[in-house]
Amino acid sequence: MLKKIRNAALAVGLSVATGAAQSAPSEPNIVWYNARELTIEGRGWTDTESVYDRLPARAKQIVNEQVWGLSHNSAGLLVRFVSDATQIHARWKLTSADLAMNHMPATGVSGVDLYVRLKGKWEWLAVGRPTGQNNETLLTPNIDKGTYEYTLYFPLYNGVTSVEVGVPSGSFVKPAPPRKNDIKPVVFYGTSITQGGCASRPGMAYTAIVGRKLDIPVINLGFSGSGRGEPEIFDLIAELDASLFVIDPMANMRGDWVEERIGYALKTIKAKRPGVPVMLVEHAVVADAFRRSKGPKMADTWNVPLRKVYEDNVRDWDGLLYYVKCDKLTGKDGEHTVDGVHCTDVGFLRMADVLTPAVKKALEK
Secondary structure (H helix, E strand, C coil), rough: CCCCCCCCCCCEEEECCCCEEECCCCCCCCCEEEECCCCCCCCCCCCCCCCHHHHHHHHHHHHCHHHHHHCCCCCCEEEEEEEEECCEEEEEECCCCCCCCCECCHHCCCCEEEEEEEEEEEEEEEECCCCCCEEEEEECCCCCCCEEEEEEEECCCCCEEEEEEEEEEEEEEEEECCCHHCCCCCEEEHHHHCCCCCCCCHHHHHHHHHHHHHHCCCCEEEECCCCCCCCHHHHHHCCCCCCCEEEHHHHHCCHHHHHHHHHHHHHHHHHHHCCCCCEEEEECCCCCCCHHHHCCCHHHHHHHHHHHHHHHHHHHHCCEEECCCCCCEEEECCCCECCCCEEEEHHHHHHHHHHHHHHHHHHHC
């Protein structure tokens, strides 16, 4: 049975027409439901140090310090639930007081993001803006009467120790049903771009967009600046019971690492997860194409050896090894990044437009 937690004396935000939040007094008639007792997705392991960590506790002795620290960020985690409430509130506690970065807003770094399923498709509903480590907000008022399914995405570059969904007394909240066909998650491994830098809100990371478009669960194992393809991380990744592994760490790799490390990844996944497809994704560097047009293509540092790994292995994979080229991933107008590297929402939408049909094809096969 779901635990109902009565409202504590915390500050709460009042939703405005745009779905953003402003400070307002707390409401006493709100009943709170712990997200842990609803439908949590995005967790690859249950033996974690903290419930919303992205790697198991034993990884602390296996991966490097940077990866371990980033594993406490809740990128890709979400809660799905069903409710008949006419208002949806959220309450979440952050692990860090650093709410934003100089190139990424607090809504993406530390906020929560609410979607509703309408006529079989996910539509954005509201964002919860953080004001400190302890946050409480009315995400959206005046919902039409009826029972709806919701998804609440967790912060991308901060961690959470607790997340709760609040509704007016007399309404219900219950776990969402399994995904269609009860499909296993798609696992994405990569860099800061995979983690979600620099989406304006958590639901705009490309992994989240692909998940909504295909209505599938995803696990986000993007590690900012630290997606270097070490053997120990692939040993961990291969533990996961996935429907597809998407490998996208080229932006953090050295060219002379690619053949050995990606080759190890393919060998390990094939041995531990036979029959599960793998997708290799090139790195696109075109944000300042004008300046770079007169010199060597920087992406070739990673993509040429990656292509070689693919060509050396594809015949042994019985059609289960896929390859996504960079030429259409983000466009060539330079509008897809905030700083020449990290994606804006435009960049993430473009990536998702390319990756969604590729992932769909791999899953269908």
